Amino acid sequence: MPRQLFEYDPPERFVAGTIGEPGARAFYLQATAFGRTTTVALEKGQVAALADRVEDLLDEVVRRTAGTAAVPAVAPADLDDDGPLELPVTEEFRVGTMALAWDADTEQLVVEAQALVEDDEAAEEPLSDDDSPEGPDLLRVRMSGAAGRAFAKRAKALVASGRPACPFCGLPLDPGGHICPRANGYRR
Secondary structure (H helix, E strand, C coil), X not given: CECCEEEECCCCEEEEEEECCCCCCEEEEEEEECCEEEEEEECHHHHHHHHHHHHHHHHHHHHHCCCCCCCCCCCCXXXXXXXXXXXXXXXXXXXXXXXXXXXXXXXXXXXXXEECCCCHHHHHCCCCCCCCCECCCEEEEEECHHHHHHHHXXXXXXXXXCCCECCCCCCECECCECCXXXXXXXXX
């Protein structure tokens, strides 16, 4: 199938965002540059994993370069982005596979999100460096280390802003409460 390649080098904005109320939210990655916006859907766990891995990768870059890389230890305050997703949200594809890399030549973080594929053989193929015209759709974003830190900070806050956890069982609490499996029909 012909591949759509959505490339942002660098984006004006790259954020994780949601639509809906906690418990029924849809999660998205959105990249914007030069008047165009690409939005892809993904799961909450994928957002959490991506944020964690971005932080880990940037920490490793700082460690290996002994602090000489242009990667700040924390997200710069001037890059904070608490704005909503650009509307209308038009999902290009649902993310299946994601990849991260550090391009030492350009000192940029590279985030790739590939469309979910149903075919088992295609799902086993790793993301490739070539821009083949065939294959699943791909969103590729190149950004500075500082922008990567800001992305991870927002994504972690987004994931944490969901429903609070039950103090007894750890499952999410709905606004009307929930049936706690730890209660098991009796009170202590």
